[in-house]
Amino acid sequence: MVVLAVVAIIAQRWIPTALAMLAVVVLAYFLAGIRAKTLWLQLRPMLLMSTFIAVLHALSSNWRLAVVVPATILTLVLLAALVTLTTRTTDLVDVIVRLTKPLKRFGVEPERVGLTLLLGIRCVPLLSGIAGQVREAQLARCGIFDVRAFAVPLIVAAIREADAIGEALVARGFDD
Amino acid sequence: MTHLPTTTPDATAQPSAIPIIIDHVGHIFDVGTPRAHQVLTDITLKLDERRVGIIGHNGSGKSTLIRMLDGLIQPTSGHISVAGHDTVRDAKIVRRHTGFIFTEPDHQIIMPTVREDVAFSLRRSGLDKATIATKVDAMLVRFGLTDSAEKPAHLLSGGQKQLLALAAVLINAPTLLLADEPTTLLDIRNAQMFSDLICELPQTIIMSTHQLALLRDFERVVVFHCGQVVADGSPAEAKAHYLHLMETTSE
Ligand SMILES: Nc1ncnc2c1ncn2[C@@H]1O[C@H](COP(=O)(O)OP(=O)(O)OP(=O)(O)O)[C@@H](O)[C@H]1O
Ligand SMILES: [Mg+2]
Numbered sequence: 001m002v003v004l005a006v007v008a009i010i011a012q013r014w015i016p017t018a019l020a021m022l023a024v025v026v027l028a029y030f031l032a033g034i035r036a037k038t039l040w041l042q043l044r045p046m047l048l049m050s051t052f053i054a055v056l057h058a059l060s061s062n063w064r065l066a067v068v069v070p071a072t073i074l075t076l077v078l079l080a081a082l083v084t085l086t087t088r089t090t091d092l093v094d095v096i097v098r099l100t101k102p103l104k105r106f107g108v109e110p111e112r113v114g115l116t117l118l119l120g121i122r123c124v125p126l127l128s129g130i131a132g133q134v135r136e137a138q139l140a141r142c143g144i145f146d147v148r149a150f151a152v153p154l155i156v157a158a159i160r161e162a163d164a165i166g167e168a169l170v171a172r173g174f175d176d
Numbered sequence: 177m178t179h180l181p182t183t184t185p186d187a188t189a190q191p192s193a194i195p196i197i198i199d200h201v202g203h204i205f206d207v208g209t210p211r212a213h214q215v216l217t218d219i220t221l222k223l224d225e226r227r228v229g230i231i232g233h234n235g236s237g238k239s240t241l242i243r244m245l246d247g248l249i250q251p252t253s254g255h256i257s258v259a260g261h262d263t264v265r266d267a268k269i270v271r272r273h274t275g276f277i278f279t280e281p282d283h284q285i286i287m288p289t290v291r292e293d294v295a296f297s298l299r300r301s302g303l304d305k306a307t308i309a310t311k312v313d314a315m316l317v318r319f320g321l322t323d324s325a326e327k328p329a330h331l332l333s334g335g336q337k338q339l340l341a342l343a344a345v346l347i348n349a350p351t352l353l354l355a356d357e358p359t360t361l362l363d364i365r366n367a368q369m370f371s372d373l374i375c376e377l378p379q380t381i382i383m384s385t386h387q388l389a390l391l392r393d394f395e396r397v398v399v400f401h402c403g404q405v406v407a408d409g410s411p412a413e414a415k416a417h418y419l420h421l422m423e424t425t426s427e
Contacts, residue, residue, distance in 0.1 A: 089288050090295065122286055125330050161283070167248055168284035171276035172297060173348065175268055 022071050025078045039078075046077050048131055052150060077124060093118055115174065122165065130157045194259045194273075194352045194380040196223040196245065201254035203240055203403075215240050216403045219254070223382070227375065229391035229411065230384040231418055232400030233425075238384040241400070242356045245382060246276050258352065275345035275379070277355040281337035282330065290332070290340055291316065291325040297344045311347060319343045335366035342373070355383040359390065388415050401425075 026039070050070035057066035097114040104110065134153045169175075203216040216237045230238045243249040244256055247267030256263040258270045278284050287293035294312045301308070316322045319339045324332060329340060338358060345353070355374065359367035371390040374381060383391075388411075391397050397414035399407035399421070407417035 088292070090292050118286060121288065125328075129330075164278070164280065164283040165286070167243075168276070168278055169286065170248060171246055171271065171274075171278075172284060172286070172344070173271055173300060175271060 019067070019071055022075045022078075025075050043074065043078070046074055046128065048135065049127075050074055081124070089118070089121060119165070119169075123162075126161055126165075127158060130154060130161065133157070190226065191351075191378050193224050193226040196221075196259075196352075196382070197255075197257045198223070198241075199255045199257075201241075201244065201251045201256055203237075203244070203249065204252045207252050214403060216251075219403075219405055221398065221405065221408070223396070225395040226380050227394040227396070228382045229394040229397040229414070230382065230400060231386070231388065231391070231397060231414060232384075233421075236400040237403040238400055239356050242354050242382060242384055245352075245354055246271060246274050248276075272348075273350055274352045274354060275348065275350035277338070277341055277345060277353065277358040279357040279360050281334070281341040281361075284341050284344070285329045285337060288328055288330075289326055290321055290329050293329050293340060294321075294344045294347055297347050301348075315343045315347050334361050335363070335370070338362060338366075338370055342370075346377075351379060353377065353379040353381045355381065357384055357386065359385065359387060388418070391415075 050073055053073070054066045054070045057063070057069060093114040096117055097110040100108055100110040100113045131150075131154055134150060134157065137153075138150070198219050198221040201216060201219045202214065204212050204214045206212050215235075219241065230242065232238050240249060244251055244263060245258060247263040247270050250264050259273065261269045263270050276284075285293050287296045291312060294315055295308055298308045298311065303311075313322075316325055319342065321336065321340060321343060324336065329337070332340060338361075353374070358374070359370050362370055367387060367390065371383075371387075374383070375393060383394075385391065391411045391414075394411050397409065397411045398405055399414050399418050401421060406421065407414050409417075
């Protein structure tokens with residue numbers, strides 16, 4: 001979490017760092033012995049969204065953000081996916097919970113941090129799933145894929161799904 | 177409105193039902209805003225059966241009521257008690273003894289792999305890792321999920337996902353099981369299998385469904401219409417009333 005935030009902050013600044021970080025993460029995938037196909041599977045669902053964001057920024061005449069923001073998002077997703085591919089999620093969350101224990105006296109609840117992280121991880125397949133569905137629905141309805149008409153259903157569906165997951169989490173006993 | 181409190185004669189050491197009292201309950205969504213609309217009106221029901229079905233048209237208020245039984249939604253009027261606990265004041269206690277199966281298993285599956293998701297339910301149990309692992313393994317065996325234990329949960333088939341959701345709920349040994357159209361997304365065979373599986377459980381079960389055949393062996397079925405109870409009785413009686421309702425309200 002902390003690492004991700006730091007990466008995000010640094011990468012957001014300049015185009016070279018953003019791209020360099022992306023390259024480093026991709027390199028890390030190969031060092032970890034993960035095949036290109038797996039990497040592609042992680043990337044594919046995000047490409048669409050990244051392109052969308054890039055186009056949006058490019059249109060609003062800020063070409064620096066058009067490169068930096070998608071690159072940062074891809075880096076973060078890949079980094080998160082790399083950790084999840086190489087570590088059991090439960091172990092990962094337990095480590096985070098343990099690491100944040102010293103922060104307890106500052107009012108940070110480790111278990112809550114762990115849960116937040118879990119939900120973050122849960123959101124990756126969720127978002128890519130919704131994005132895929134919206135795209136398919138658009139193609140099925142009008143045969144074309146309109147980037148502008150992409151954001152609204154995506155966000156609406158994401159919020160609705162997030163609500164439902166939150167409710168289910170409460171039902172499973174995580175109600176505070 | 178008919179009411180026949182049928183009790184099964186062969187009460188062969190079945191655990192007794194969890195009593196549920198729904199007392200003049202109403203619900204208004206978005207209360208106090210221009211969008212406010214009443215979805216439940218003055219529902220009063222005393223449930224004392226182990227198998228209660230809820231049927232009714234889309235939007236009749238079934239899900240709203242079932243969610244209320246778990247304290248996920250609060251009544252805007254009236255009170256609900258589950259085993260003597262108020263669902264608003266003692267929501268946590270109620271939830272500790274209640275399992276909820278949603279229509280869409282994807283919503284309640286949180287962890288990336290099957291095994292981790294079942295174990296997730298015991299995260300707050302205070303049990304040590306070894307005990308949790310033993311319990312989880314037993315649950316996976318019981319539901320035939322052992323081979324999929326390390327698989328990503330979101331890659332399971334719909335039927336397997338619903339089994340996983342059930343396993344993750346039952347590992348907490350609830351005494352009451354609430355199920356909101358748990359078989360709607362399953363094929364006919366899996367729907368029947370899943371409902372048979374549920375019906376063999378010792379828990380008290382409240383289940384809503386559009387598949388009337390699945391309620392054949394239920395003790396009591398309640399029919400909702402426009403936020404009100406319009407029939408309440410045996411599955412046959414409820415079904416007859418529901419079909420009649422369909423003819424008289426479809427123009
Ligand atoms: N979160 C919400 N906010 C506002 N209105 C809602 C909300 N949830 C449900 N409703 C409304 O409440 C009414 C009853 O919905 P409910 O989901 O309880 O019906 P249902 O009987 O479960 O229907 P279905 O068979 O389609 O599942 C509907 O008119 C619905 O539009
Ligand atoms: Mg419903």
